[in-house]
Amino acid sequence: MSEIKYLILKATKIVLIFIMLRILDKVKDLFSRKKSIDSFLKYPEGKRIYREFHPLRNSMMDPDGLKIINRLVRNKYKAYFVGGCIRDLLLNRNPKDFDVVTNATPKEIKRLFANSRIIGKRFRIVHVYFKTRKKGNELKIIEVSTFRKLPEHRLNGNIKDIDHSLLRRDNVYGTPKEDAARRDFTMNALFYDPIKEVIIDYTGGVEDIKNRIIRVIGPPDISYKEDPVRMLRAAKFAPLLDFQIEKKSLKAIERNKYEILKVNKNRLHEEFMKIFRTGISASIMESLYNCGLFDVLFPGIIQASIENIPKDLKPKKIQFVDTPVAKRLQVADRMLAEREDLTFNIYLSLIFVDLVSDIFYPEIKKKKESIDQYIKRKLEPLFQHLQLSGRDQERIFQIFVAQRQIGSVAFDQKKLNKQKQQEIKEKKYFFEAFMVYKIFSIAQENEDMIQKAMIWEIGPRKKPPIDARIVSLYYKPPKSTFKNFVEDL
Helix, strand or coil: CHHHHHHHHHHHHHHHHHHHHHHHHHHHHHHCCCCCHHHHCCCCCCEEECHHHCCCCHHHCCHHHHHHHHHHHHCCCCEEEECHHHHHHHCCCCCCCCEEEECCCHHHHHHHCCCEEEECCCCCEEEEEEECCCCCCCEEEEEEEECECCCHHHHHCCHHHCCCCCCCCCCCECCHHHHHHCCCEHHHCCEEECCCCEEEECCCHHHHHHCCEECECCCHHHHHHHCCHHHHHHHHHHHHHCCEECHHHHHHHHHHHHHHHHCCHHHHHHHHHHHHHCCCHHHHHHHHHHHCHHHHHCCCHHHHHHHCCCHHHCCCCCCHHHCHHHHHHHHHHHHHHCCCCCEHHHHHHHHHHHHCHHHHCCCCCCCCCCHHHHHHHHHHHHHHHHCCCHHHHHHHHHHHHCHHHHHCCCCCHHHCCHHHHHHHHCCCCHHHHHHHHHHHHHHHCCHHHHHHHHHHHCCCCCCCCHHHECCCCCCCCCCCCCCCCCCCC
């Protein structure tokens, strides 16, 4: 009986301790002060960098963007250029687009611009349309958004408060200070006021651009959980801009890398498209690998790629750049720089190749299963993991099945059935399948396969549709920065 009483007493003590700890946590939460928004900002009042001390001029800005800002200001609203366009101009790069931010609400913006429409579910923004001089009557879009408020979980520091659906309605408007604090990186949180030709910096973004540093605004763990795509963007910007990811921001990627799997598939595929368009996808994938994201996004690829390195060529310490997948991406990037036509599915296939690399060699035959079954068995798990659309799955499957036909071509063209060859060329998937074969051959430095690829290049061949092409935007190395910039900012 004494032992039973002792055990009951001990259990009671444990329960009481547990209850007391919970109460203390609640009391701590109750009396703990929320972080001030100023704690996220290096310059809470906004550092003004006047035109004498920076290289930006209105002549560098988009003229239609200037029209939008001028009209908003004339109607008593604040309006600035924001984000990547300011960063790129400070780096002597051509901005891809010019975004505008204002304290006018979407409805107020729409009222001022007849050539506009409100879009978006998570956060409503306005697209203002302008005619261009390009052929086909293409329209240029200037994106105009409203200053947004900092989310509560950022101030609480409570990761549990984050909505992991990532699609919560987010139409709470705020001030320029709050808008800067809620952006992803300091380098993307700069405002440019064209009326006064002043850069407004709340986060220290100008110094970070000058020092070539990617720094998350606020606690990196909370920022990445709030939007895991930020991890992908940090890893992309590092080689693209020749920047370094700040230590805390980098370590937080390693801790939160599996959060990337919570991203909506359409957003994820859009980011892949942006990576492939840069023309330095090999360097960006290496950056993803170094951050730990590549293995999360493409499980099993690196291991399969390492296994495909010939034993006599395998280095003692294998880096990403030593792998066949890296070499294929390097070849693809060179082709893109030479204005070759490459597509999203070509790039994905180049990443997947090592899982089914033996199909490129016709002499290797699978006895237990057909080629179709073999390819499906190997690629199906990755298709599901990446949530690829049925259309993309089917096309990638066709690309790999066609490798046997392409690889089986005879050297003596007289023996070729030209009609049969032309029929294959007319297939919708042929161009993409051929480019994968050609890139694989060059990366492998296999002269026999390169010769076969040259045979298929003779004569006309079907091209991918215009909307499937990838256009290289950033394959040229970034220029030197801040030539005329004052050192003591």
